[in-house]
Amino acid sequence: MIAVSRIVCTDYRAAAEAFRSALELLTRECADPLAGRGEPLLVKPNLLAPHAPDKAVTTHPAVVDAALSAAADLGARAVVADSPGLGSVQRAARVAGIEEVCRRHGVPILDLGQGEGVEASARSYRSLRVAREALEAPWLWNLAKWKTHTMMGLTLGVKNLFGCVPGKRKIAAHFRSGADGRAFARQLLALEEVLRPALTVLDGVVAMDGPGPARGRPVKRGLLLASRDASALDWEAARLSGFDPRDVPTVDLAMREGRLDPGEVRPVGDPAEPMAFEPPPGSPCDWPIPGFLKRLVRGIVSRPPRFDPEECTGCGVCVESCPAGALRQGTPPEVSQEICIRCYCCQELCPSGAVTVPARGVTPRFFTRKGRPR
Numbered sequence: 001m002i003a004v005s006r007i008v009c010t011d012y013r014a015a016a017e018a019f020r021s022a023l024e025l026l027t028r029e030c031a032d033p034l035a036g037r038g039e040p041l042l043v044k045p046n047l048l049a050p051h052a053p054d055k056a057v058t059t060h061p062a063v064v065d066a067a068l069s070a071a072a073d074l075g076a077r078a079v080v081a082d083s084p085g086l087g088s089v090q091r092a093a094r095v096a097g098i099e100e101v102c103r104r105h106g107v108p109i110l111d112l113g114q115g116e117g118v119e120a121s122a123r124s125y126r127s128l129r130v131a132r133e134a135l136e137a138p139w140l141w142n143l144a145k146w147k148t149h150t151m152m153g154l155t156l157g158v159k160n161l162f163g164c165v166p167g168k169r170k171i172a173a174h175f176r177s178g179a180d181g182r183a184f185a186r187q188l189l190a191l192e193e194v195l196r197p198a199l200t201v202l203d204g205v206v207a208m209d210g211p212g213p214a215r216g217r218p219v220k221r222g223l224l225l226a227s228r229d230a231s232a233l234d235w236e237a238a239r240l241s242g243f244d245p246r247d248v249p250t251v252d253l254a255m256r257e258g259r260l261d262p263g264e265v266r267p268v269g270d271p272a273e274p275m276a277f278e279p280p281p282g283s284p285c286d287w288p289i290p291g292f293l294k295r296l297v298r299g300i301v302s303r304p305p306r307f308d309p310e311e312c313t314g315c316g317v318c319v320e321s322c323p324a325g326a327l328r329q330g331t332p333p334e335v336s337q338e339i340c341i342r343c344y345c346c347q348e349l350c351p352s353g354a355v356t357v358p359a360r361g362v363t364p365r366f367f368t369r370k371g372r373p374r
Contacts, residue, residue: 001029001264001265001266002227002228002229002232002264002265002266003025003026003029003030003227003228003266003267003268004225004226004227004229004232004233004236004265004266004267004268005021005022005023005025005026005224005225005226005227005268005269006223006224006225006236006267006268006269006270006271006272007021007022007025007223007224007225007226007269007270008222008223008270008272009205009222009223009224010205010220010222011205012060012062012063012205012206013062015060015062015063015065015066015205015224016062016065016066016069018066018205018224019063019066019067019069019070019201019224019226020066020070021269022201022224022225022226022269023070023199023226025226025268025269026199026226026227026228028268029266029268030228032228033074033198034074034139034141034198034199034228035071035074035075035076035139035141035198036076036138036139037074037075037076038075038076038077039076039077039138039139040076040077040078040079040137040138040139041071041076041077041078041079041137041138041139041140041141042078042079042081042110042133042134042137042139042140042141043064043067043068043071043078043079043080043081043107043140043141043143044080044081044082044134044140044141044142044143044160044161044163044164044197045058045059045063045064045080045082045096045098045143045145046058046059046082046143046144046145046147046155046160046163046203047059047082047084047089047092047093047096047098047163048084048085048086048092048163048213048214048348049084049085049086049087049092049214049349049351050084050086050087050091050092050094050095050096051092051095051096051214052095052096052097053096053097054206054218055214055218056145056147056206056207056208056216056218056219057145057147057208057213057214058092058096058098058145059096059098059143059144059145059203060097060145060203060205060206061096061097061098061100061101062205063143063201063203063205063224064080064098064101064102064143065101065104065105067141067143067201068080068101068102068105068107069105071141072105076139078105078107079107079108079109079110079133080093080098080102080107080108080109080110081109081110081111081112081131081133081134082111082112082163083111083112083113083131083163083164083165083166083167083170084113084163085170085321085345085348085349086317086321086349086351088111088113089109089110089111089112089113090109090111093109110133112131112133112134112163112164112166113131113166113167114166114167115131115132115166116129116166116169117129117130117131117132117165117166117169118130118131118132118135120135120194121194122189122190122191122193122194123190123193124186124189124190124193124257125186125187125189125190128165128187128190128191128194129165129166129169129172129173130164130165130166130191130194130195131164131165131166134164134195135164135194135195139198140195140196140197140198141197141198141199141200141201142157142160142161142197142199142200142201142230143160143201143203144156144157144159144160144200144201144202144203145160145202145203145207145208145213146202146203146204146207146208146221146223146225146237146241147207147208147212147213147216148208148209148210148211148212148213148216148241148277148278148279148280148283148285149212149213149280149283150211150212150213150280150281150282150283150344150347150348150357151181151184151283151342151343151344152181152184152185152248152249152250152283152284153238153243153247153248153249153279153280153283153284153285154234154237154238154241154243154248154285155212155213156202156230156233156234156237156238156248156250157192157197157200157202157227157230157231157233157234157237158188158189158191158192158230158231158234158250158254159188159250160200161188161191161192161195161197161230162188162191164191164195165191171321171322171323171345172323173187173323174323174341174343174345175323175324175341177341177343178324178341179302179340179341179342179343181249181284182249182252182253184249184343185249185250185252185253186253188250189231189250189253189254189257189259192230192231197230198228199226199227199228200226200227200228200229200230200233201224201225201226202223202224202225202226202233202237203224204221204222204223204224204225204237205220205221205222205223205224206218206219206220206221207219207220207221207241207277209241209277209278209279209280210278210280211280211281211347211356211357212280213348214347214348214349214350214353215347215350215353216280217278219275219277221240221275223240223270223272225237229260231250231251231254231259231260232260232264232265234248234250234251234254235251235254235255235260235262235265236265236267238251239274240272240273240274240275241274241275241277242274242275242276242277243277243279243285244285245262247284247285248284248285249284280357281356281357281358281359282302282303282342282344282357282358282359283357286359302342303342303357303358303359304326304335304337304340304342305335305340305344305346305347305355305356305357306355306356306357306358307332307333307335307354307355308332308354308355308356309331309332311352311353311354312331312332312333312352312354313331313351313352313354314329314330314331314332315351315352316329317349317350317351318333318345318346318349318350318355319333321345321346321349322345322346323341323343323345324339324340324341324343325339326339326340326341327346332354333346344357
C-alpha cells in the first residue's frame with residue numbers, strides 16, 4: 001500500500017504543525033528515512049514566476065518554512081532550488097516570500113536554470129536534460145502547489161518536477177512533445193523516475209482553480225497532502241478536486257504503464273471529501289462527456305490561445321517562450337494556428353494576463369466557438 005497523508009489545515013499559521021503531522025503519518029506507515037543526517041537535501045518548491053503568496057501561484061512560504069524546520073530536525077543540509085519559467089529564482093523567491101524564509105533558516109537559494117544540465121534516461125524515456133544539482137542530490141523534497149493547469153488539467157507533484165529542467169531546456173522539452181499531452185506526461189513521469197523524490201508535499205491550504213497555473217482563482221481547499229509517491233498523491237488530489245483522475249495525463253499514463261494502482265493508494269490522517277474545482281478552459285478536464293470519448297478525440301479539439309489587445313503590453317515574453325515559434329511579435333502577437341502545439345506557455349507566463357484559452361468543444365478545431373476567459 002502507498003500512504004497519502006491528508007491533514008486539514010485551513011490557515012497557513014498552522015502549516016508547521018500540519019507538516020509535522022503529515023510526516024509522522026508517513027513514517028508510521030513506512031520507517032524508511034526521508035532525509036539523511038548531515039547529507040544535502042534539495043527542497044524544490046513551485047516558483048513558476050514572481051507572484052505574491054496570496055495569488056496561490058507559488059508554494060506558500062509557510063509551507064517552505066515548515067519543510068526547512070523539519071529538515072533541520074532531521075539533521076539534513078537543505079538548499080531551496082528551482083528554475084522559474086519567468087525571471088530569476090532569486091526574484092521569484094523574493095516576491096513569493098520564500099527568500100525571507102530561507103534567510104531566517106540560513107538556507108541558500110539555488111537557480112536550477114543555469115547551464116545546459118546533464119543527460120539522464122529513464123525506462124520509458126531515453127534522453128532527458130536535468131539540472132545536475134537536482135539529479136545528484138541524495139535527497140529531494142518536492143513541495144508542489146495544488147493548482148489547475150490548462151495543458152495538463154492539474155499541476156501537482158509530478159508536474160512540479162519540471163522545474164528541475166534547466167531554463168531554456170523547458171522550451172525544447174515542450175516542443176519535443178508537440179500537441180500531445182500524453183507525450184509531455186511521459187517526459188514528466190520520466191523526470192519523477194530519475195529524480196526519485198523522497199517526499200512530495202502538496203500545498204492545498206489555498207489552492208487554485210479556473211485558468212491555472214498563473215491566472216486562476218485562489219480557493220480555500222484547506223488541505224495539506226504528503227506522500228513518498230508523487231503519482232499516488234496526484235491521484236488522490238485529482239479525485240479531491242472533483243475531477244476524474246484519468247483526465248490528468250500524468251495520472252492516466254502512470255496507471256496505463258502500471259506505475260500506479262489506485263487500489264494500492266491508502267489515504268491516512270484526516271477525512272476529506274471532493275471539492276468541485278472549476279476546470280481550466282481548454283484543459284483535458286474541461287469537457288463534460290464520458291472519459292473514453294475524451295481520450296479518443298481530445299487531440300483535435302484543443303484551441304489556440306487568444307490575446308486581449310487591451311491587456312497586451314507587447315513585452316514579448318510569450319514570443320520568447322513559445323516552444324513552437326508559433327507567435328509573431330506584435331501588440332498583441334499573431335498566432336499561427338497550424339504551428340501552435342497547445343502547450344499554453346504563453347498563457348502561463350504572460351505578465352499582464354492578456355492570454356486566455358477557449359474551452360474545448362466537440363467540433364474540429366477549424367470551426368470556432370466562443371471560449372470562457374475569466
